[in-house]
Amino acid sequence: MPRLDESRASLLDALAGHYGPLSPPGGGPPGSGDAAPFEWIASVALGLVADPRIASAALAALREAGLLEPGALAAIDPLELDDIFRQARVRLTARVLQPLRKIARWASDQAFDAESVRLMSTETIRESLRGLNGVGPATADSLLLFALGRAAYPVDRPTYRVLVRHGWLDPSADYDEARSVAESIAPDDPGALAQLSLGLEKVGRDACKPAVARCERCPLRHLLPEGGPIEVG
Ligand code: SF4
Secondary structure, three states, rough: OOOOOHHOOOOOOOOHHHHOOOOOOOOOOOOOOOOOOHHHHHHHHHHOOOOOOOOHHHHHHHHHOEEEEEEEHHHHOHHHHHHHHHHOOOOOOHHHHHHHHHHHHHHHHHHOOOOHHHHOOHHHHHHHHHHOOOOOOOHHHHHHHHHHHOOOOOOHHHHHHHHHHHHOOOOOOOOOOHHHHHHHOOOOOHHHHHHHHHHHHHHHHHHHHOOOOOHHHHHOHHOOOOOOOOOOO
């Protein structure tokens, strides 16, 4: 069975060859343009939960209203915020808005700017974000990776299925064990981890489905263990 450390380059090459460069939520790369760190976070947070057109319109409405400053977004009356989105013809649910406002409050409390972010460890940011109601481990790692350019991996179900079916992860692994295995593929390379995450999400949608692995159509079939995919359980 090909070990993960022997398969890293082949795995990344196969995804890149099959899908080409993939665009992250929020459009990335992190820190592009003149945007402040909170704008990167808001952009990715919206991109994770809304389709790109709605996320882009919501971001534009926030920018127009001066709400891409975390203190302003945290403090605004929710009804006023609803009005701003209504006027911009953007429909966002409370499930989307509440975590974003909690992240805004957190960022405001941290005096979140490029310099303060640079000084914070990845683990500190991860733990802080996970402590916010409505921000789960995968969302926290998505924000770290796609918004802040840290070498973090947001483990989703497709990644878990691929790692288990190839024998690279024990099916009983918890979230952080799976994250650690995925991060080991490119431990110091956020760009490679981003392409890995986006590529495995596509593999999960196209071939490595929850109920059945359609290996015959998958770009990763050359990395299968002898005897085929392992049962996810
Ligand atoms: S579909 Fe098959 S080859 Fe593709 S990732 Fe899943 S188990 Fe691997």
